[in-house]
Amino acid sequence: MKRAFRRAKAAGETTSIFFASDFHGADPCWRKFLGAGRHYGVDTLIMGGDLAGKALVPIARQPDGSFSARFLGEQHDVRGQEQLDRLVAAVRFNGMYPWVAEPDQIEKFRADAAGRDELFEQLILDDLRRWLALADERMPQYGIGVYVVGGNDDPWSCDNVLRTAEHVVACDDSVVRIGDHEMISCSYANTTPWHSPRELDEQALYDHLHGLAEQVEDPRRAIFMFHVPPFDSGLDTAAKLDEDLNVVYVGGQAQQVPVGSSAVRQIIEEYQPLLSLHGHIHESGGRAMIGRTLSINAGSEYSTGMLHGAVIRLGRDEVVSHQLVFG
Amino acid sequence: MNVDDTSGVGDATAAREATTTTVTDSGLFVRQSTGLIRGVTPFSAYVLNMAPAHPTQLLAAGFFFGFALFPGGNYLLALLLTVPLVLAFAYAFGLLTRLMPRTGGDYILAGRVLHPAWGLVSSIAYFIASLISMAFFAELVVNLGIGPGLSIIGLLGGWHTLVSWGATVEANNWWKFILGMVFVLFAAGMQVTTWRWRVRLQNGLFWGATAGVLLAGIIALFTSHGAFVHNFNSFSAPYTHLSNTYAATIATAHKAGVVTNAGFSFSNSVGIVGVLATATIYPFTTSWNSGELQQAQSRKTANIMALGGVTPLVAVAILAAIFLHTFGTAFMTAANGGGFPAQISAPATYFFLIAASAHSTVLGIILVLSYMLYWPLIMYIAFIQPSRALFAWSFDGLLPEWVTKVSPRTAAPTVAIGLTIVLSALTLVWGLHAKLFLTLVVYGVLFAMVSQISVGIAALVVPWRRRALYEAGSVHGKILGVQAVCVAGVAAILSGIFVSWIYLHYPQFGVGSVWKALGYVAGGIVIALAYYTIAVAIRSRQGRDVRLALSEIPPE
Numbered sequence: 048m049k050r051a052f053r054r055a056k057a058a059g060e061t062t063s064i065f066f067a068s069d070f071h072g073a074d075p076c077w078r079k080f081l082g083a084g085r086h087y088g089v090d091t092l093i094m095g096g097d098l099a100g101k102a103l104v105p106i107a108r109q110p111d112g113s114f115s116a117r118f119l120g121e122q123h124d125v126r127g128q129e130q131l132d133r134l135v136a137a138v139r140f141n142g143m144y145p146w147v148a149e150p151d152q153i154e155k156f157r158a159d160a161a162g163r164d165e166l167f168e169q170l171i172l173d174d175l176r177r178w179l180a181l182a183d184e185r186m187p188q189y190g191i192g193v194y195v196v197g198g199n200d201d202p203w204s205c206d207n208v209l210r211t212a213e214h215v216v217a218c219d220d221s222v223v224r225i226g227d228h229e230m231i232s233c234s235y236a237n238t239t240p241w242h243s244p245r246e247l248d249e250q251a252l253y254d255h256l257h258g259l260a261e262q263v264e265d266p267r268r269a270i271f272m273f274h275v276p277p278f279d280s281g282l283d284t285a286a287k288l289d290e291d292l293n294v295v296y297v298g299g300q301a302q303q304v305p306v307g308s309s310a311v312r313q314i315i316e317e318y319q320p321l322l323s324l325h326g327h328i329h330e331s332g333g334r335a336m337i338g339r340t341l342s343i344n345a346g347s348e349y350s351t352g353m354l355h356g357a358v359i360r361l362g363r364d365e366v367v368s369h370q371l372v373f374g
Numbered sequence: 375m376n377v378d379d380t381s382g383v384g385d386a387t388a389a390r391e392a393t394t395t396t397v398t399d400s401g402l403f404v405r406q407s408t409g410l411i412r413g414v415t416p417f418s419a420y421v422l423n424m425a426p427a428h429p430t431q432l433l434a435a436g437f438f439f440g441f442a443l444f445p446g447g448n449y450l451l452a453l454l455l456t457v458p459l460v461l462a463f464a465y466a467f468g469l470l471t472r473l474m475p476r477t478g479g480d481y482i483l484a485g486r487v488l489h490p491a492w493g494l495v496s497s498i499a500y501f502i503a504s505l506i507s508m509a510f511f512a513e514l515v516v517n518l519g520i521g522p523g524l525s526i527i528g529l530l531g532g533w534h535t536l537v538s539w540g541a542t543v544e545a546n547n548w549w550k551f552i553l554g555m556v557f558v559l560f561a562a563g564m565q566v567t568t569w570r571w572r573v574r575l576q577n578g579l580f581w582g583a584t585a586g587v588l589l590a591g592i593i594a595l596f597t598s599h600g601a602f603v604h605n606f607n608s609f610s611a612p613y614t615h616l617s618n619t620y621a622a623t624i625a626t627a628h629k630a631g632v633v634t635n636a637g638f639s640f641s642n643s644v645g646i647v648g649v650l651a652t653a654t655i656y657p658f659t660t661s662w663n664s665g666e667l668q669q670a671q672s673r674k675t676a677n678i679m680a681l682g683g684v685t686p687l688v689a690v691a692i693l694a695a696i697f698l699h700t701f702g703t704a705f706m707t708a709a710n711g712g713g714f715p716a717q718i719s720a721p722a723t724y725f726f727l728i729a730a731s732a733h734s735t736v737l738g739i740i741l742v743l744s745y746m747l748y749w750p751l752i753m754y755i756a757f758i759q760p761s762r763a764l765f766a767w768s769f770d771g772l773l774p775e776w777v778t779k780v781s782p783r784t785a786a787p788t789v790a791i792g793l794t795i796v797l798s799a800l801t802l803v804w805g806l807h808a809k810l811f812l813t814l815v816v817y818g819v820l821f822a823m824v825s826q827i828s829v830g831i832a833a834l835v836v837p838w839r840r841r842a843l844y845e846a847g848s849v850h851g852k853i854l855g856v857q858a859v860c861v862a863g864v865a866a867i868l869s870g871i872f873v874s875w876i877y878l879h880y881p882q883f884g885v886g887s888v889w890k891a892l893g894y895v896a897g898g899i900v901i902a903l904a905y906y907t908i909a910v911a912i913r914s915r916q917g918r919d920v921r922l923a924l925s926e927i928p929p930e
Contacts, residue, residue: 060917075842078929086927103403117401119848133845140846146403157397167403185930281780303569333778351474352843353486354927360917368917370771373486374927 059362062226063089067356068274068326069198069347072100072171073142077178079354079374084191086374087358091225092191095326095345096198096234096274098178098205099171102143103163105153106134118143142349144170171201172208179212186214192225194218198274198326199236199245218272222262227363228321230270231259236327237275237308240288245274253310266318267339268364276307276325277315280335282344283307283328315340322359322366334369341366348373416678418573419660421580423464423682425755427654428580429689430587430748434723435518437694440649441703442632442711443882446639449694452646453687459647459655459873460683462865463826466833467658468676469859473836473847475675479662479759480825481766482924487832487839490924491906494772497763498902499824499895504759505794506818508561509801511756512554513811515749516543518721520553523742525720529613530729530738541719547806551799558798561753565761566786579751586744590728591693594700597731602700605731613717623722624704627713634704634711648876648883650687652819655826655873657683662758697724757794764790770923772909813884816877820895823870830866833859 065083070076084092106116113126118138125134131147138145146166148156156162186193196219197205209217216223219234235245237252247255256273263269276282287295287302295302306328315323315337323342332346332355346355354374360367397403440447470483480500485493521544528536543549564572597605603620610619624634636642657679698706701724708714709722720726725745729738765787768777779789808814837844837857844859851858878888885891913920 075929079927081930082927086925087922101404105401105403121848121850137846140842156403160396163397163403181930333780348475352846353474358918358922370918370920370922371769372922373924374922 059365060360060367061363062091062228062361063087064091064093064225064270064359064361065089065356066093066095066272066324066343066345066359067354068095068324068345069097069329069349070094071097071142071200071347071349072139072144072174073349073352074136074139074174075352076142076349076354078181079352080356081182081185081193083354083356083374084186084189087372089358089360090191092193093225093230093272093324094193094195095272095324096196097200097326097347098175098195098197099201100142100144100174101200103146103167103170104138104143105156106131106138106145106147107150107153108147109150114147116145139174140352144174146170168202168204172204175205175208176211179208179215182215183213192216194223194225194230194232194272196232196272196274197234197245199234199239199243201234202244220259222259225270226361228268228270228361229263229265230272231263232272233259234274237310239306249308249310252308253313256310256314260314260318263318263320266320269318269320270322270324271315271318271320271340272324273308273311273314274325275311275327276331276344277312277323277335277337277342278307278309279305280307280312280337280342282325282331282333282335282342284331285328312337315342321361321364324357332371334371341369343369343371345371416674418577419663419674419678420682421577422659422663422755423657423679424686425580425751426656426659427460427683427686427690428583428587428748428752429686429693430583430745431752432650432653432686432690433587433693433697434725434745435514436649436652437690438706438710438722440646441707442627443649444639444642444645444880445633445707446636447642447644447646448638449643449646450691451640451643452650453691455644455647456650456654456687457684458865459651459869460657460687461680462830462862462869463655464657464679464683465676465858465862466826466830466866467661468679469849469862470829470833470836471658471661472675472849473840473843473859479762479766480829481763483661484825484828484832485924486926487836488828490770490921491903492828493924494767494906495899495902496825496828497767498905499821499828499898501760501763502898503818503822503825504756505797505801506805506814506821508558508753508756508760508798509554509805510811510815510818511749511753512558512798512802513550513805515557515746515753516550516553518723519746519749522720522723522726523746526726526729526738526742527735529718529720530733531735537719550806551802554802555799557749557753558757558795558802560750561757562761562791562795564750564754565757565791566781566784566788568784576751576754579747579754582744582747583751586725586741586747587693589744590725590741591696593728593732593737594696594724597700597728599700599702602727602731603702605733606727609730609733610715610718614715616715619715619718620702620705623713623715624708625713626715627708627711630712632708632711632713634707644876645880645882648873648880651873651876652815654683654687655869656822659755659758662762693724701727757791757798760794760797761787761790764793771913771918771920772906813886816883816885817891817894820874820877820891821898823874824895824899827867827870830863830870832863833866834863836863 065087067080104116104118106114108114113124114131115124123134125131135145182193193215195209195215195217218232223230233256235247235252237249238246283305284303285306287304289295319338319340323340325344329347332344335342343357345357348355357369357371359369481493481497484496521540524536525540564575607619616622714722725741729741764777767773777789781788805811805814836859849859853861877883877885878891910920
C-alpha cells in the first residue's frame with residue numbers, strides 16, 4: 048500500500064493523533080511509527096513507552112569467518128556481510144538486539160551478570176540513538192510532532208538519550224500542549240513481579256499522578272498518557288502469576304485477572320480527561336469508557352513487526368473519532 | 375524475561391533469577407521485563423482442533439451413510455486420501471499463524487497478506503459456513519441425538535412413552551427448533567462464561583464424548599459377528615416379528631436399490647472423501663484462538679493442528695474396522711441406506727447397535743448420554759468463528775461499534791455472541807424448511823473452501839507479500855528446496871479445489887446445477903466486496919477510513 052489515504056479533516060476536528068506503545072526494540076515498529084503520520088494523515092505521533100528490547104542474540108564470529116546464532120528456535124549459520132546483515136535485520140525485526148562477538152567473549156558474558164547488564168544497556172541506548180537520529184533526519188520535513196516517553200521496562204538512562212533529540216519531545220512527567228489539549232505523561236507502572244526499572248506502589252503512583260494532574264489547567268480537555276492502563280477496565284487483563292512468576296493455572300488454563308493500576312483509574316475518574324492513552328499489557332489492546340473519558344490501550348504485537356495503534360481525531364471538547372489499527 | 379516471549383526468545387524460568395539479565399537455555403541474553411499472554415494449553419488446543427472430526431459424530435452419522443451413497447467405495451482409501459487434505463489446511467493455517475501469532479483466523483491471515491477486502495471476503499465465507507454448520511448441528515442434535523436417544527432408551531427399557539417422545543420430537547419442526555436452540559444457547563453460554571469454566575466444560579465434554587465411543591469400540595471388539603447377529607435378532611424380534619431382522623435389513627435395502635456388495639470403485643472412494651470432508655478438514659480452530667495460544671510462534675501451533683486433524687482419521691479407521699467386523703459391512707451399508715426396519719424407531723448408530731446387542735438399558739443410557747455430550751462441544755466450536763468475526767469486523771469499523779461490547783466480568787463479546795445466536799436461529803429456521811439439509815451443508819462447505827483457499831493463497835505468497843515478516847520469522851523450513859509455507863499454500867489451494875470438485879461432480883450431494891452452485895458462491899463474494907466498499911464510504915463520511923484498519927504502514 049502506497050502512502051495514500053490523504054484526507055480532509057473531519058467535521059469539528061482540530062487535532063489528530065496516532066498513538067502506539069510497547070515497541071520493545073522492534074525496528075519495524077519504530078520505523079512504521081514514524082511513517083504512521085503520513086499514512087494515517089495525522090499531525091501528532093505519541094509513543095507510550097517501553098522502547099527497550101528484552102533479549103539479546105549473541106552472534107558468534109567463527110574462526111572460519113562465518114557467523115552463527117540461535118534464535119526463534121532455529122540455528123542460523125551465515126557467511127559474508129550480506130548474509131550477516133540479513134540475520135542482524137531479522138533479529139532487530141523481532142525486537143531483539145544483535146551482538147556480534149567472538150565465541151570466547153560470548154562465553155565470558157554468559158558467566159558475568161554485571162557485564163551482561165552493562166552490555167544490554169549499551170545496546171539499548173545505541174539503538175535508541177539510532178532511532179532518534181532517524182526521526183530527527185526525516186520528521187521535520189513533514190511537520191508532524193513526535194512525543195515519546197519511556198515505560199516501566201526502560202532503563203532511566205533512556206530518558207537522557209531521549210532528551211538529546213531535536214524533533215522528538217521527551218514528555219515524561221511534564222505537561223505539554225498538543226493543539227487545544229494539554230497532555231501529561233507518566234512512565235511508571237504499578238508494581239510488577241519483575242521489579243522493572245520504573246515501578247511505584249499504588250499510593251505513591253496516585254500521589255505522583257495527582258501532582259501531575261494538578262498542573263493541568265483544563266483537565267476535561269486534557270490527554271492523560273499513562274503507560275499502565277486503569278485497573279479492571281478491560282484494557283488490563285493478563286495471566287495471573289504466582290510469586291515464582293509461574294502462570295497460575297486453574298482447570299488447566301491460565302487464570303486471567305486485571306493487573307492495571309487502581310491509582311490510574313482513580314485519577315481518570317476524578318479528573319475525567321477527554322482521553323487517556325495506555326500500553327503495558329500487550330494482549331489487552333482495546334478501548335473503554337471510564338465516565339466521559341475514552342481510554343485506549345494500543346496493545347502490542349511487536350515481535351511480528353506489526354504496529355498496533357490508534358488513530359484519534361479530537362475536537363476542542365470531544366473525541367470526534369477513534370480507530371484501532373494494525374499496520 | 376517475560377511469559378509473553380517464551381515463544382520467541384526462550385524460557386520463562388529465566389525470570390526467576392535474581393540478576394537483571396539472564397541467559398536462556400537457547401543461549402539468548404534476556405532482561406527481566408513485563409508482559410504476559412493468555413494461555414490455551416497444548417491439550418486444550420488439540421481438543422479445539424480435533425473436535426470437528428471427533429469419531430463420535432463421524433461414526434454415528436456421515437461415515438456409514440457414505441457406504442450407501444457410494445457403493446464400492448473403500449473407506450480406508452477414502453480416509454487415506456483425506457489425510458493430505460487435512461495436513462494441507464492444518465499447515466497453511468498453522469504456519470501463517472506462527473508467522474502472525476497473537477492474531478486470529480482467516481480474516482487477519484488473508485487480510486494482512488492479500489488485502490483487507492479479501493480478508494473480509496474470506497471471513498464472510500467462513501461465517502456463512504459456520505452459521506450453516508451451527509444450524510445443521512442444531513437439527514442433528516434432535517434427529518440423531520435427542521430423538522433417537524429417547525427411542526433407544528425406550529426400546530431397551532421397554533418404556534414406550536420415551537419411544538413416542540422420540541418420534542414426536544423428530545417429526546416436529548417446532549420441537550427441533552426449540553431443542554436445537556437450547557444447545558445453541560448452551561454453546562453461547564460457554565462463550566460468555568469465564569475462561570476457566572469454558573475450558574473445563576470444553577475438555578469435560580471432550581472426555582465424556584470420547585469415553586462413550588471408546589467403550590462402544592471395546593465392547594464391539596469383544597463381541598463376535600455371530601454373537602452380534604444373534605443378539606440383534608433377539609432384540610429386534612418383538613418389534614419386527616421376524617426371526618432374522620439382520621438379514622431382512624439387507625434384503626430391504628437391496629430391494630430399494632442399495633448395493634451392499636459392490637466391487638471396489640476408486641471413483642466412489644473419492645465420493646466418500648466428500649462425505650468425510652464435511653467434518654474432517656477443519657483442524658484449525660485454534661487459528662481463531664491464537665491470541666490466547668501459548669507459544670503460538672512455536673512449531674507446536676501447526677503441529678497441534680495437524681495432530682488434531684489426523685488423529686480422528688486414525689481413530690475412525692480403527693473403530694470403523696472394529697464396528698464393520700462386528701456388525702458386518704453389508705448390514706451397515708443396508709441399515710444406513712434405508713433398510714433398517716421402521717418398527718425399530720432408531721437409526722443404526724454404533725451405540726444403539728452395541729446397546730441393543732448387549733440388551734442393556736444401562737449401557738444404552740451411558741452411550742446415549744456420552745454421545746449427547748458431543749453436541750454442545752461441536753456447537754461451542756462452531757460458535758467461535760462467527761462471534762469472533764462479528765467482533766473483529768466491528769473493531770475495524772465494518773460494523774457498528776456497539777458490537778464490540780464485552781462483558782466486564784469475563785471479557786466475552788456479549789453483543790457479538792447475541793447476534794450470532796439470532797443469526798443461528800434464523801439459519802436453523804431456514805434449514806428446517808430446506809428440502810435437503812445435506813445440500814445446504816454442502817453449500818456451507820463450498821463457502822468454507824473460499825476461506826480455506828484464500829488462506830492457501832496467503833500462505834503461498836507470504837514470502838513475497840510480507841517479505842520482512844517472513845524473513846524475520848521462524849518458518850524457514852523447506853521441502854525439496856521449496857519454502858514449506860508455499861508448499862502448504864499450494865496444497866491448501868489444490869485441496870480446496872479438489873473438495874469443491876467432489877461436491878459439484880457427484881450428484882449424490884444434491885448440489886444440482888454446477889453453475890448455480892458456483893453462482894451462489896460468487897454472489898457471496900461479490901456481496902462481501904460490495905459490503906466492504908459501502909462500509910468504507912459510510913465510515914469515510916464519519917471521519918474513519920476503514921481501509922486503514924489492516925493496511926501496512928510504510929516504514930520510514
